[in-house]
Amino acid sequence: MAKMPVTLTLNGMERAGFADPGQNLLEFLRRGLGDLSPKYGCGQGTCGACTVTIDGETQLACLVLAETTEGRTVGTAAGLANGAELDPLQTAFMDHFAAQCGYCTPGMLVSARALLDRNPKPTREDIIEAISGNLCRCTGYEPIIEAILAVSEGRTGP
C-alpha cells in the first residue's frame, strides 16, 4: 500500500510527511516529523505518555491514525515554550520537583496546559480529573498537582 501524504500544523509550523498505512500519529510525529516529545508507553491508550492536542483538544496520539490529522492543528510538549521562554507550567514542574524519570512529563504537561487553557482557576479536583489519564510511576502525583496549582494561583518559585 502506498504511503499517505499528511500536512498538518505542528506547534505553529506547517509540517508535511508521508505516513504508512495504519500508522498512528505517535509514530508519525516521532519518526516522520522528528518531534520526539510524545512518548510511547503502552500503545493501548492507557498511559497518557503520548498525549497531544488536536485542534485544542487533548488526544492520545497512539490511538489516532496519522492520516486523519490532515489539515489539523497538533500541539505537543515540544511546543509549550514560547521561543526560549518556558511555559509557567514547565517552570513550576522544575521548581516543585514534579518529574523524576521525566518520561510521563511531556504528556502530563500537555494535559495540564489544556486544563489551564480552558479553566485558568481549577480546583484540586479539576486537576486530578485532568491528569487522571496520565500515569506516573515515580512521583506519587502530589508534586505534579502542587505544581499545577501553583501556576493557577500565580505562585512562582519552589
Place this chain on the structure above:
Amino acid sequence: MALHRGRGFAAINYPIGMNLGGDPSQALVHSNPDGKFTVALSAIDLGQGMKSVTRQIAAETLGVPIADVYVDTADSDTGPHDMGSFASRGTHRMGNAVIMAAKEARSVMLEAAAEELEVDASDLVTDGKGNIHVRGAPSRTITTMAAAQAAQFKQGRTIAGRGIFLIPLSDVNPETGEMSPVTTFAHAALLVEVEVDDETGEVAVTDMQSAYEVGRALNPGLVEQQLRGGAWMGMSHAAWETTEPYYPDRDHGAVDFNHYLMPGPGDLAPHHISVLERPAADGPFGGKGPGEMCANPVLPAVVNAVYDAVGVRIDELPVTPEKVLRGIKAKGGARPRQAIQSASSAKQENF
C-alpha cells in the same frame, strides 16, 4: 454497612548497596579550559536523581558552585565502570567515587592557584562561589577560572581526578549464614490510617505519618521525591498491584493499565514526612540511599491497619476487596479493634 477506620504501624531498616559488596563504582572529574568541571560516570539516572546528586557532591568537594559542574553519564566509551543503579547503591557507592575523584582534581586546582598566588597550597580555601583565597586573608584571591586557565595554559597541569569506591566481595558461611551484608542501613517507621468499607471490601489509605532516617539528605528535594513517590508505590503494592491476582495461578494476568491497577491522583493520602539524619561513617557526607526503603513499611502497615479496622488479617498481598470481604464474612462481620488510636481519632461512621 459501615466505613471502619483503622491504624497500622510498621518499621524497617534497609541495607545500602549490593549484598556482600563486590559492586564498584568509578568516576572521572576534569576541568574544562574555563574552570568548569565535567564529571564522567556510567551511572544511570532512571529518575532517582543520579545526575543531580553526584553534581552536588562534586561541587561541594571541589569547592565550586553547582553551576560550574556538569555530570555526563552512561557512555561506555567515556565513562568508567559502574555496577549500575540498583540496590540503593547509587548515592553511597558513586557518591564516594565522585568525592575521591573531585578531591584529586581539587588538589591540582589548589596547587595551580598556589603557584599563581605564590603561597603554599595547604593555606588555600575555596569559598564555594568560584574563588580560591588564602585562609584568613580573603584579599589574596584568585578565581577558579583563572587558576584553571593558569594550570592548563601556563603551568601545564591537568586538573583531573580519578575515583573508585569498592567494598570487596565477601563470603557467606554455608552452615550458619555468617556474612558481611553491607556497611550501612537506613531506617523508617510509618503509621497509616485506612478506611475499610465492610460492604464492598474496599480499602482506602487516608493518611500516612512517617519518619525516614537517610543518613543525610544531600538534596532534600530529591529525597522528598523518593519518599513521597516510594510510599505511594508501597501503598500501591499493598492494595492495588499484581501481575497474577490469583497467584500461583497464572490466569487473569494484566496486559494493560486498565487491569494492572495503581492508585491514581484521586486516590492519594496525605503523607506527613519527617526526615532524620544520622550520617553513615562511610557514606558521602553521611548519605545513605532512600530510594528503595521508602516503600517497604507501607505494605505491612496497611495490612495491620486493615486488621485494626475490621479484625481481618490479610497475610497475602495485595489486599483486594475480595479478600477483605471473604475475611469479614468468615468472622461473621467486621470486628473493629482500634488498638492504636490516638485520643482524638477513634470513631466509626455509620450509614
Place this chain on the structure above:
Amino acid sequence: MNARTGGFEFRKELFADERDDDLNEIGKRIRRQDIEGHVTGRSPFYDDHLFDGLLHMRCVRSPHHHARIGRIDTAEAERMPGVVRILTGKDVPQNLNTLLSLLDFGLDDEPVLSVDKAAYKGEPVAAVIAQTEAQARAAVKAVRVDWQPLPHVLDPEEALKPGAPTVCETYPGNAFVYHGKYDHQKLRYGDVEAALRQADHIVEGRYQMSPIEQAPIETCGAISAPEQNGRWVCYTGTQALFFSLGTASKVLNLPSSRMHFIGGTVGGGFGGKVDSIHEPLSILGAMLTGRPCKSQWDREEEMQVGAPRGAERWYITDGVMNDGRIVARKFTGYFDGGAYTRLTSYAVIKGVGHLPGPYTIPNVYADAYCVYTNRTPATAMRGFGITGVDFAIEAHMDKVAETVGMNPIELRILNAYRDGDMKAHRREAKNCAFIECCQVVAEKAGVTISPEARAASSKTGGGGERARLPAFTATDEHGRVEGFESGSYARKGGAPAAPGIPAELTPDRPSPPTLPTARPVETPPTPAPAPTTPDQEKPAARTPQRRSGAVRFSSISGFRRR
C-alpha cells in the same frame, strides 16, 4: 506543601552532634540537572535516537507453561512482506547465560532464544526482524512451532516435592544449589528450638508477597546499529550500563571493546531494567542484518514476559515472653524465581542477611530457598530481597503485639537493635536509628507509648551482653544436595551436573557460529571489569561448563576453586 498533601520536615535535633550542617551545596534543595530536558521533552531516552532504515525485532513466544520444542518452521514467515531475517537459538553465539555469571555466581541456565524446551509461558524461541513493527508482528504469527506440552508446576512448595516436573535442568531439584551443597541458604544463630520451648508464647504466621510488575512508563528496550571499525553502538534503557555490556559481550562472544553502549536517561526502572534482554538481541540483529535494529517490549510483554518482582512466601515462628521480648525467631522462605535464576539466588542471600529484621533476637534460624517454577523468571524490583520479608516480619510483629497485649510501637522499641548489638549474621550493629524513627512517628500520630519507650535510644543500652555471640549454635546438614561438586557450583570436567538428566537436555550448546565481523574476534570477551586483584581471573565465556583452573572471586557462593 499544604495540609492536604502532608508536610515534609527535618528533625535536625536528632543526631545533631554527629553532623556538620554547614555545607555549600550539600543539603540544598537544588533543581535537578536533567529537569529542563524532562519538561521540554528533549531528554534523550533510548527510543529517541532516530536511525534511517531502522528494523524492528519481535519474538515468537511459548504459549505453554512448559513444553518441548519440536521443529520451528519459519519458511512461511520469511516470505512475508518486510521480513528481513528470523533468528533462532542457533544464531546466538553463546546461547546460555545466567545474569550473575558476571559475579561468577550460579551456573549458566537460560538461553537467549530457547532451543530444546520452553519453561514458561512467553519464553522466546525465535526473533523476527522486519522493516516495520506491524510486519514483524504479522510474521511472528506465521512462525510455526511444533510444541509438545509437558507437565508444569507453578507453586514453589509443590515444585520442591519429589516427583515435581523439573523446570530448569541445570537444577534438577527445582532449587538453586548454595555452596554446591544445600538446596537453600541457612542462617543458624543460637538454638531456636530450645528457646521456643522456653518461651511463654509461640506466634506463627504465613505470609505471601505478590508478584509485581516494575511498570516503568518507558518499556524495556534497546536500539543497536553498526558504528565503525567493526563496532556496534547500542542505545539502551538499561539500569546498569556495564552489566548489560558484559552480558552482551558474553552471549555474543564479542569483546566489549567492539561495543559502544549509550544510555543513562531512563524512563523509570524500579529493577526491571537490569536483565539485559534487549541489548544482546538488538546487537545480534544489527550484526546479522547490517542495519539498525530495535528490540522493545510492548506493554503486554512488559507486564507478562518482563520479569516481575518474584512472589515470596515466608513462614515465621516466634517465641515471645510475657513482657514482649522475642527470644526466638524461625523463618522458612520460598522465593519464587520462575523458570530461570536471573537474580533470585542473590536476593535469597540478601534476604537471609537481613533477618530477623531490625531486632535483637538471641536465637534466629532460617532456611531460604530459591525455587524454580514454570512462570516468568523473576528479577529485581525496588527493595529486592527485602520488601517481601519486611512485609512478613512487620505483619508478624502486629500479631506478636496482640498476643502479649502490647502497643505495637512499644513492642518494636523493646526489641529494637541498638548500637553495639550482635546481629544474626554475626556482625555488630552500628549507626542505628530505628528506635528514633518509631518515636517520631508515635509522637506525630499521637500514639501514647510508655516512658521507657519514649526514653529509649539507639545509642545506649546496646552492646555488652547483647554483643555476645550465642554460647551454642545448633547446626545441621538437612537439604544436602549430591551431584554438585563440593564447595562449587561448577561441574566436574563438563560431566552432567547431577544424576538423572537426560543427555539431550544437558545445556551444552554447539560451537558458536561465525558472525559477520569487520575484523576477527581477537580474544574471548571479558564480561565485566572485575576488581583487579591478580588472582581474580574470570572464566572464559566459551567454556561455561568447565570452570577448572584459576582461582576466582567466587566467594559470594562460598567457594574458591584452584
